[in-house]
Amino acid sequence: MKPNDPSIDPPGEGRLAFAPRDHPPIPRAxxxxxxxxxxxxxxxxxxxxxxxxxxxxxxxxxxxxxxxxxxxxxxxxxxxxxxxxxxxxxxxxxxxxxxxxxxxxxxxxxxxxxxxxxxxxxxxxxxxxxxxxxxxxxxxxxxxxxxxxxxxxxxxxxxxxxxxxxxxxxxxxxxxxxxxxxxxxxxxxxxxxxFDEPAYIEALAGSVERAYAGLSRRPDLLVTSYHGLPQRYLTEGDPYHCQCQKTTRLLRERLGFAPEEAVISFQSRFGPEEWLKPYTVEEVARLAGAGKRNIAIMAPAFSSDCVETLEEIREEIQHAFRAAGGETFTYIPCLNDDxxxxxxxxxxxxxxxxxxx
Structure with a gap:
């Protein structure tokens, strides 16, 4: 069809170029x-x-x-x-x-x-x-x-x-x-x-720094708790474990923490088989028993707070920590819409x- 064909509407919102006048409206791309x-x-x-x-x-x-x-x-x-x-x-x-x-x-x-x-x-x-x-x-x-x-x-x-x-x-x-x-x-x-995006690491670090600034006593260490995964997934080639380790290392380096000031663990285990270790609920109890009575904990794998953070970490995991002699348990929220x-x-x-x- 020629561009000047009078049966053709000019292109515009809801119209294709050179479309007949009776052509159904097309949404703008x-x-x-x-x-x-x-x-x-x-x-x-x-x-x-x-x-x-x-x-x-x-x-x-x-x-x-x-x-x-x-x-x-x-x-x-x-x-x-x-x-x-x-x-x-x-x-x-x-x-x-x-x-x-x-x-x-x-x-x-x-x-x-x-x-x-x-x-x-x-x-x-x-x-x-x-x-x-x-x-x-x-x-x-x-x-x-x-x-x-x-x-x-x-x-x-x-x-x-x-x-x-x-x-x-x-x-x-x-x-x-x-x-x-x-x-x-x-x-x-x-x-x-x-997992290693500089802006992501910076956002995590900012959330830790703000949380620490609001505390009267600096935590003995920071626990980075990731959602768990069956151990066999790692041996079958899933990169999750390695990427979690790198996220925590980069975060620790950005914060200027010593290696013992930021540890990694895994939560939300399901079923009877072995999952990635250490398990968070057991690790916080071990830390409390070892004299680390004041800890902060965050969940870098979660982009939004949810039942695993708001209920599992703040209830079940905190209870295990306090039952083992822990004193101060500080949960650092997910990044959410920060x-x-x-x-x-x-x-x-x-x-x-x-x-x-």
């Missing part, structure tokens, strides 16, 4: 950015918890036992009891005002803050949203929603600083599964692990969008 977090139950009741835990614990990236063995055990035994215990833990930290988990509240705040940080650079061309691997908003619904709003390219950002198969990989898997349901797929990129954390995300997004904008 945009780029989407999705912050992807672990997930959250919709409520603390038995059915909500069971639905969430079933999805989570049925993921072969998380529990890789044969389904013939695992599913009967999960559905008939574990999920008959665990939703009650998990529901109680969530009720202790639930955001009652918004009727949602703190993880959902914080991830929403992170997405909103990131959108504000990117707006001066990209205007309305880049849209920011967030999704959960398990629960809602689902990865599928968010990718479809961004595509309907004109996002022909999507940057998928798993909020896991250290890579592991049960976190980063399964988040990416879910994004790719979403594409499999779409006839018109957006192009997609995934953000790599950022300004330095959002600035780090913004820097990573700008770099990963290279060639797209």
């Amino acid at each position: 945009r780029i989407g950015v999705i912050l992807a977090n672990l997930g959250t139950p919709d409520g603390t009741d038995y059915r909500s918890m069971r639905r969430y835990l079933s999805e989570f614990l049925s993921d072969r990236r998380v529990i890789d036992y044969s389904p013939w063995f695992w599913q009967p055990l999960l559905q008939l035994v574990i999920l008959s009891r665990r939703p009650f215990r998990s529901g109680k833990a969530y009720r202790g930290i639930w955001n009652n005002e918004a009727d949602e988990s703190p993880l959902l509240t914080t991830t929403r705040a992170q997405a909103a803050a990131l959108a504000r940080a990117l707006e001066p650079l990209y205007g309305e061309r880049v849209l920011v949203d967030f999704a959960m691997r398990y629960g809602n908003p689902s990865t599928l619904s968010v990718i479809r929603g961004l595509k309907e709003r004109g996002c022909e390219r999507i940057l998928f950002f798993p909020l896991y600083p250290q890579y592991s198969a049960p976190t980063t990989a399964t988040a990416n898997d879910q994004a790719f599964r979403a594409l499999m349901t779409m006839n018109w797929q957006p192009s997609i990129r995934t953000v790599p692990a950022y 300004t330095a954390h959002i600035a780090m995300m913004s820097d990573i997004v700008r770099r990963e969008l290279g060639g797209w904008t």
